[in-house]
Amino acid sequence: MRDKMQNFDILHPGVWFGPELEMQESIRLKSVDELGELQFLCEHLKRGDFSVRSRLQKLIVSCRDASVRKQAIRLYCYTARHQDVAFVCNLLEELDHDDMLTVVVTAPDTLSPEVVPYLFTLLGEYGEVSTSQDILSSIDRVFPWGYVGGEVDLIGLSEKFSGFAKSLVTGAYYYEGALAHPGLLCKTLIEAVAQSRHSKRKFPLANAPTLLSVWSGEKCPVFYGQDVDDRCMQDVMGYVNRIASLQWEAGRKYFYRHIVA
Structure with a gap:
């Protein structure tokens, strides 16, 4: 073995x-x-x-x-x-700066809206454009507001988040503005794989394969930058079917199939 x-x-x-x-x-x-x-x-x-x-x-x-x-x-x-x-x-x-960036990039994977106020505070402390963009991209992963780069109106963004926060289910976990659930990511995964296969472009997603792998404890068969062929499509469909066969609750957080507690 x-x-x-x-x-x-x-x-x-x-x-x-x-x-x-x-x-x-x-x-x-x-x-x-x-x-x-x-x-x-x-x-x-x-x-x-x-x-x-x-x-x-x-x-x-x-x-x-x-x-x-x-x-x-x-x-x-x-x-x-x-x-x-x-x-x-x-x-x-x-x-240090590298560890700070690790926290910023991984913060949305907590699935907790609690990270957003900390990210807003961090925005006020870092004037570097690249760092600010990383922070804004992470905020956008928790609650999507259409960030495409560049400067933003932080007061307006804060008001949008306040509105989002009022609609939250107490104690629930969120990803991309919705109650966390593998089904949403599986749908995104299938669509992205199909588009990559059709256009003959490399697979464009990094977050969905990682979250599905970490939540389920089964490694996703496709990853960022990978070429997608018919075999890859079949592997992804089998993977999604196995994920779908497991028991999941919307708004829960999982690590290797265990509810995080």
Whole structure:
């Protein structure tokens, strides 16, 4: 049997955090260093043990290895509840520029509207055009308002978000302005694959394959920049059918099929 632990590089994880380890492989994991701690925590989270979230917070704060810290931040955002968002957002002032960008880019994957006020605050602190665009793009992923680049009226945008916030279902998780649910992303995935196949262009989406992979614990068969052929189309259809066969609740947040709690 292949050793999954040896074949998956958590520091270069691609669209997910790797396959779940067999029990005997999981037992062999030792948190002897920062990388080992990240692997250990990741496996516990993949099994639905969210009690280790506090250890993940400690790793983010104390970690000296930039590559480990980056993946720890990503893992935290994918497994954070609404009340956990403040931890990573409050770290923004202490993080270096690269880590700050990791938080900004991954913040929408918390599926929590709680991140938006922090992103607005960050906008006022960064004058760099590229950084501001990254922040605005992340806000647009939480609640779409048609951002296409360039400068925006922040007061007007804030008012739009206030209107959006009033319509939220208490405690629910959101993605692109709607209650989070894999069905919406599966539809987007199929449409994008079909268009890429027809136009003979590379697959254009990055977020949908990652979210579906992380939510379901099954790696999406297509990724950003990939060529799409008939075999890829078949693989995606099979993947979507398997996702659809699982039990999902709109507005819930999932990590490897477990409800984040």
